[in-house]
Amino acid sequence: MFGSMDPPENVYALIPKEEEEIQKPPRYVSSFHPxxxxxxxxxxDVMRTMGPAKVELPSPDKYLKKRCKELQLPEQSHGSKGVSRVCAxxxxxxxxxxxxDRPPMGQTKGGFIKPAVMAPLKPTPVSVDSHKGHKQLLETSGLVPKYVTKxxxxxxxxxxQRRSEARWRSxxxxxxxxxxxxxxEAMQQLTEEERQAALQHLKKKWDALHEEYQRLPLIIETMSKKAFKKSLEDAMNQLDKDICLLEKFPIIYITKN
Structure with a gap:
């Protein structure tokens, strides 16, 4: 039992094996390392928050004087003497x-000649339509006969014209x-032959319905048979009315439809 659980023995397992050294790849070094x-x-970070360790004390000779903190212009150099600068x-x-004095005639600095006298502008014609002097342009007042000459x-x-023609066509x-x-929808009179033919057709239809009605059983219990009997009775009553109408009135008018 225990022999079956042991691994199978092999002669080559007794030979000592040489240990192989694993060659590791070279470590990565950044080019920006130096x-x-x-x-x-x-x-x-020296004196980042606390300031310098030792501060030089001001000299007693360099005390504050009057107007010592005012802005002073730089002194003029030797080359700038005698040059006057004037603000515009x-x-x-x-x-x-x-x-x-005579005015300058001819070409000016702008490169063009200014006219001595400008041509006067023509006044726009107006129309006065009230005693108080109310004015309006003559062109838009309606007094100029410009539409009559068309x-x-x-x-x-x-x-x-197009509108009247369209209305006439409609x-x-x-x-x-x-x-x-x-x-x-006009009515036309039914001839005697047509009236007799319609009367015979209605009577034949009534006979067929009456024969079918006679075949019904005496005792009717189901709803379908009751409904069928009711439909036969309604159809026979309507045929009776139509037959009476055709027999009573010899002149009958009907529509084309």
Whole structure:
């Protein structure tokens, strides 16, 4: 029992094996490693929050004086002496020309010649329509006869002609439809032969229904048979009314439909 659980023995398992050394790959080293090391060696955080360890005290000779903190302009150098700079806002403008001076004629700085006298503008014609002086443009007042001189003055416009033609066509179409409807709904008299033929047809139909009604059983219990009996009775009553109508009135009018 125990022998079956042991692994199978092998002669080659007794031979000692040489241990193989596992060759590890070279470790990755960043190319920026020297720069990072040099930055870490630099002293950057000295006196970051507490300030310098020792502060130089001010000298007693350098005390605050009057107007020592005012902004002072830089001193002029040797080359800038004698050069006057004038602000454009405070610069004096040229004097006003005298009455005896002649104006400059010909081409000016702008490169064009200014006209000496401008042409006067023509006044717009107006119309005064009240004693108080109310004015309005003459062109839009309606007093200028510009529409009378047109070629189509006094004629019916084309759009009104088209509208009247469309209305006339619609009226004709409506009249035609009404006439057709009246012809369809017109009554026509039934001839004697047709009346007798219809009467015989109704009587034959009544006989067929009556024969079928006579075949019904005496005792009817189911709902379907009761409904069938009721339908036969209604049909026979309607046929009786139609037969009486045809026999009573010799002249009968019917529609075409």
């Amino acid at each position: 720069a990072v090391v040099s930055e870490n060696k630099q002293i950057k 806002l405070t610069q004096r403008r040229p004097p006003v020309p005298a009455r005896t 070629k189509d003055y006094g004629e019916v416009p084309a759009y009104l 009226q004709e179409e409506h009249a035609r439809l009404e006439k057709e409807q009246e012809e369809q």
